Amino acid sequence: MIQLAVFSLLLLHCTHVCSFNLDELKNYIDSHQEDYVLTLRDWVAVESDSSDALKRDELMRMMKITENKFNDMKGHTNRFDIGNQELPNGQIIPLPVVVTASFGNDSNKATVCIYGHVDVQPARMEDGWDTEPYNLTEINGNLYGRGASDNKAPVLAWIHAVEAYQALDMDLPVNVKFIIEGMEETGSNGLDELISKQKDDFFSDVDYIIISDCGWLSRKPALTYGTRGNCYFFAEVEGPKQDLHSGVYGGSVFEPMIDLIGLLDTLIDSSGHILIPGINEAVAELTEEERKLYEAIEFDVENFKNKIGTNGLMYDTKEEILSHRWRYPSLSIHGIEGAFSASGSKTVIPAKVTAKFSIRQVPDMDPPTVEKQVTTYLNDMFAKRNTPNKLKVTMIIGAKPWLADVSDPLYVAGRRAVQKVFGVEPDLIREGGTIPVARTFQDVTGKSIIMLPIGGFDDGLHSQNEKMSRYNYIEGTKLFAAYLHEVSQINKS
């Protein structure tokens, strides 16, 4: 009897398409986690830094690796040329292709489109990493490496979720499409145009869009219903035709660095108030319903301070801190190119210095308006200095914010999937960072969008020692497998 039963089970497994079984998927994912970590290691090893034109070949290679992966999975793949990029110095270089893949084409099923990116932020050992940033290193259950959490592991978790269904001969509950880009970290150049062009083609049968390019707020899983946009500026002050000796020339020339410092100091005051006219006025009022969402969130201010390693934050309460991270604009000064930035001392008057700063965008701010406000303001402030040096302000990224309705069925399905994998109710949160494409998907396709994060709250995105925990990577893969099923149930309940 027992032998016969086992035989029947094997037969069933080998000759028929199995129906959904979450436990079986979970087991499969658990038993293949070493493979998943190895694949992540391979992907992290590619220095696909989209902000550095010198790394463009690596980025191209990353797109090819992604396409090959989909081909190995028998997906129907496509690569879209999205044109060229003009660097601030006028040089023209090619943008990386956008890779798409489709799994399943059953008109009786819903179709989800998963968006992700495989480019990364810059990373160098000398920035203060404890391990080589492009050599994935596991320490105490954490997988350290640039791009591990942002966004290579989440992309792979979706891929592995689909692979798990395939390996178990389990019918995919929905048709699954992927759209993977390589310019997210510098503002998704060229992607908006592609989405518009593909509205009635690639996106014609897409019902839902899923983005997993963010993180939880705490150790509790979360669903994300909004992101801030970003307007990133270069302010270049150009003076002498070459660097000068500060002893020989100091006192006789207008120093570009002093002009730039004076200019930057007019952007924001010490209490975080942005001084550019029009910015704060454009921010949507906080509603009572919204205030209640903030009150419900699990967030420990002291933990947050400890994690950052600071004694003081700009605000005292959970609600103020979260709302200023998510639904109010912020201005950050990232650094200055062209000045002396090495260790040691150098008595130089730098000839041309370029400040990099950005303003996070929230409803109802509008990037073209912000560009005009910032440019006009800085030119006015610069004129007051009466310097012979030249100022050039350029907005190199102008990404809109995005906001979803938390009562949308996609979010209901998300809460179910989280319950089935983690056994808890997720936090409903927003993201202070920018996923520029979310707003484009919303504007162009008009489809519902959900952000379904698996990154940890302490993953160190964009900073030293970025990591993805093995737990989040593997349980996240299970969450994605479960979510594909929950989405298929949306119109059936």
Place this chain on the structure above:
Amino acid sequence: MIQLAVFSLLLLHCTHVCSFNLDELKNYIDSHQEDYVLTLRDWVAVESDSSDALKRDELMRMMKITENKFNDMKGHTNRFDIGNQELPNGQIIPLPVVVTASFGNDSNKATVCIYGHVDVQPARMEDGWDTEPYNLTEINGNLYGRGASDNKAPVLAWIHAVEAYQALDMDLPVNVKFIIEGMEETGSNGLDELISKQKDDFFSDVDYIIISDCGWLSRKPALTYGTRGNCYFFAEVEGPKQDLHSGVYGGSVFEPMIDLIGLLDTLIDSSGHILIPGINEAVAELTEEERKLYEAIEFDVENFKNKIGTNGLMYDTKEEILSHRWRYPSLSIHGIEGAFSASGSKTVIPAKVTAKFSIRQVPDMDPPTVEKQVTTYLNDMFAKRNTPNKLKVTMIIGAKPWLADVSDPLYVAGRRAVQKVFGVEPDLIREGGTIPVARTFQDVTGKSIIMLPIGGFDDGLHSQNEKMSRYNYIEGTKLFAAYLHEVSQINKS
């Protein structure tokens, strides 16, 4: 008859010490200029950057090359250990030895001591050099390379001047001593103590001190009678324990970069007025005699503007421009370490940023007082910002200014030597840069000091494309040979 005469001449040349003959020296120097350029190439190839702790081995090697050169010339050499250096991060590394050499020990002759340095400022191709900075490259009669003018060619010109006397069996008119250091570019660490210790030993028989670590003001040769000092500061603002993502954290944290920008903007206003209380008040009044010296100098303001490549200077007249370069303090902001300084964009909130700025010192400013003024002022300004971030202000260089009497016999001898080699009367100028050891020599030994420059007015010290022209290098060697004779005549006229 003819054969006999040649024989006698040879005999005379070989068995007797010849007497001074400037034309013979000039001819010898002219005919050996290719060797001199090759030696300079070898010296420039050593990356003896004293500001970069990672280049310390190269600097050590440069000191050894210098010592070997003196030994090859049969000088009596010595190497002085001057102890260790503590880096801002607390690390302790050894300082390079100071090398001395003596040629001649005749108590009937005067003794000159030539000071020079063989360390250099930082240089990287990506700073905008047109040629490899450590590969001496001749273009249109100019020898491009880091340290070519500051100070390797002048040190070699002195060495070649002595070698010319030796090669011609010409008696050195004075005893010649050298003292060569390797930490000039970062403030001559350890040298002051060595000079004090050697006051009654190495310096006991020194009558005059000669420094050739500066340049002419125009195409006309010059003698230099003053230099500015330099107080170099690091202002470090430390906040979060690591860099943060500006999207995720922007708006909730006090950003160290914004605090630092605000702080730097309190140092100096847009018209070049230093705002730190006490600095301007300490400056000696301009006397009527001094004003006349400025009026006599050959200096073309338009040329100066063209050379810099600017439409406007801080001041309009020759006298104002030169006095603000030479006898008034100036403040320069060199750059910021720890912020994003590469090309491209990075959405980072840097965790720890260190500004580098310096204030050029003039009589009657005093570095310890300036250190206190700057530290107190910045701490007061920082306290007003009410930020939880930490400020640490460190003065890493505190070099005094130096001023000589232009009627001193050393200057009279200098004018004679310039007349004999160049056929013109030199400009009497000051130097906006710092040769920290000049003031120490003055204070410790009490001997007369002259600065006898051979560098060109457009050598680009400390900046991209530093060069020494072949003309200045070779004619400068002749000037030094002539000067040794003129100094020997000081008490004989």
